[in-house]
Amino acid sequence: CHSFEYLELMKKNNPEYAQMFEQSEIYLQNYIASHPNLGKERAVVTIPIVVHLIYNPDSINHQLSDWQITSQIDVLNEDYRRFNADNIKTPEMFSSVAADIEFEFALANRDPNGNWTNGIIRVPTTISEFDLSDAMKFTTLGGDNAWPNKDYLNIWVCRLVYPTLGYSTFPTDSSSKSGVVVHYKAFGRIDCFSTKYYLGRSATHEIGHWFNLKHVDGDEPCCALDDGCDDTPLQAKNNQGCKEFPFSSISDCSPQTNPQPCNNTSDMFMNYMDYTYDSCMNLFSNDQRIRMLAAFNLYRTSLLSSQALIPPTSFSNDIGITKVLFPDELIYGDSM
Numbered sequence: 208c209h210s211f212e213y214l215e216l217m218k219k220n221n222p223e224y225a226q227m228f229e230q231s232e233i234y235l236q237n238y239i240a241s242h243p244n245l246g247k248e249r250a251v252v253t254i255p256i257v258v259h260l261i262y263n264p265d266s267i268n269h270q271l272s273d274w275q276i277t278s279q280i281d282v283l284n285e286d287y288r289r290f291n292a293d294n295i296k297t298p299e300m301f302s303s304v305a306a307d308i309e310f311e312f313a314l315a316n317r318d319p320n321g322n323w324t325n326g327i328i329r330v331p332t333t334i335s336e337f338d339l340s341d342a343m344k345f346t347t348l349g350g351d352n353a354w355p356n357k358d359y360l361n362i363w364v365c366r367l368v369y370p371t372l373g374y375s376t377f378p379t380d381s382s383s384k385s386g387v388v389v390h391y392k393a394f395g396r397i398d399c400f401s402t403k404y405y406l407g408r409s410a411t412h413e414i415g416h417w418f419n420l421k422h423v424d425g426d427e428p429c430c431a432l433d434d435g436c437d438d439t440p441l442q443a444k445n446n447q448g449c450k451e452f453p454f455s456s457i458s459d460c461s462p463q464t465n466p467q468p469c470n471n472t473s474d475m476f477m478n479y480m481d482y483t484y485d486s487c488m489n490l491f492s493n494d495q496r497i498r499m500l501a502a503f504n505l506y507r508t509s510l511l512s513s514q515a516l517i518p519p520t521s522f523s524n525d526i527g528i529t530k531v532l533f534p535d536e537l538i539y540g541d542s543m
């Protein structure tokens with residue numbers, strides 16, 4: 208994931224953004240400290256999604272099917288509710304802090320103009336590969352413009368330059384760039400493109416950043432920085448591939464010069480915010496949940512009044528026009 212490279216780029220190009228980002232962490236920590244009951248009351252929130260699929264018309268692989276896209280939504284609903292079948296693989300040491308985030312996700316039924324949509328926008332492009340410069344987020348640059356991020360989580364799916372699997376903005380970014388980008392090869396629960404990233408966990412991970420999660424290693428070597436969550440052990444570096452529990456990356460930090468106690472029993476390498484393969488990840492933690500809820504309350508509450516998941520009423524009132532515009536509907540049991 209290149210969210211932190213992206214963040215560094217944003218900071219470099221905009222010193223004010225760097226300052227704002229520093230302050231936002233203090234803001235978030237203060238919010239959590241002053242809301243001790245945060246997360247005690249359980250309430251499921253559904254996040255409306257629009258997927259912008261930016262595809263190369265010359266490559267049949269780029270044209271993900273609607274099924275592949277909805278399989279990604281299924282993965283999000285499993286991972287963020289801890290309904291994932293592989294939750295039994297969480298080591299006992301960490302299972303007591305494994306969390307149901309209580310976020311659900313659904314493709315939009317209504318576009319910004321109030322018209323019916325299936326939440327999937329397909330846009331052909333002449334750009335062969337996209338990078339961190341955000342071109343996929345702008346129609347004039349070969350991508351597709353965002354829908355208003357107060358009402359939608361925008362996800363752009365496209366071919367990304369190697370080795371980027373995806374990246375996300377953080378909640379401090381409320382511009383039209385706000386959203387998540389995922390390589391088409393890692394999107395959805397598919398196994399035809401990748402043997403490592405075929406379970407849809409790249410989007411699970413990136414949306415974690417969109418809700419202000421950091422990588423479990425804090426993106427600093429040898430435990431110099433924590434990820435802002437007490438229940439994820441300090442971790443010396445990010446983990447790649449798959450690991451056998453218990454595993455600690457501390458051995459990569461010798462001689463250990465950092466004063467922080469970094470000698471954990473095991474890294475939480477199976478956390479969605481590490482870098483391991485999809486099949487080796489299976490949890491978010493309670494403190495990550497609190498961070499996400501705080502980020503939601505501070506930055507994303509407009510989604511609660513979004514109309515995106517309410518199908519337009521004219522749709523059901525005018526069956527004649529409905530059929531002409533949306534013949535696909537006939538597949539799903541026509542009452543006539």
Ligand code: ZN
Nearest residue numbers: 208209210412
């Ligand atoms: Zn990441």
Ligand code: CA
Nearest residue numbers: 434436439440
């Ligand atoms: Ca931690």
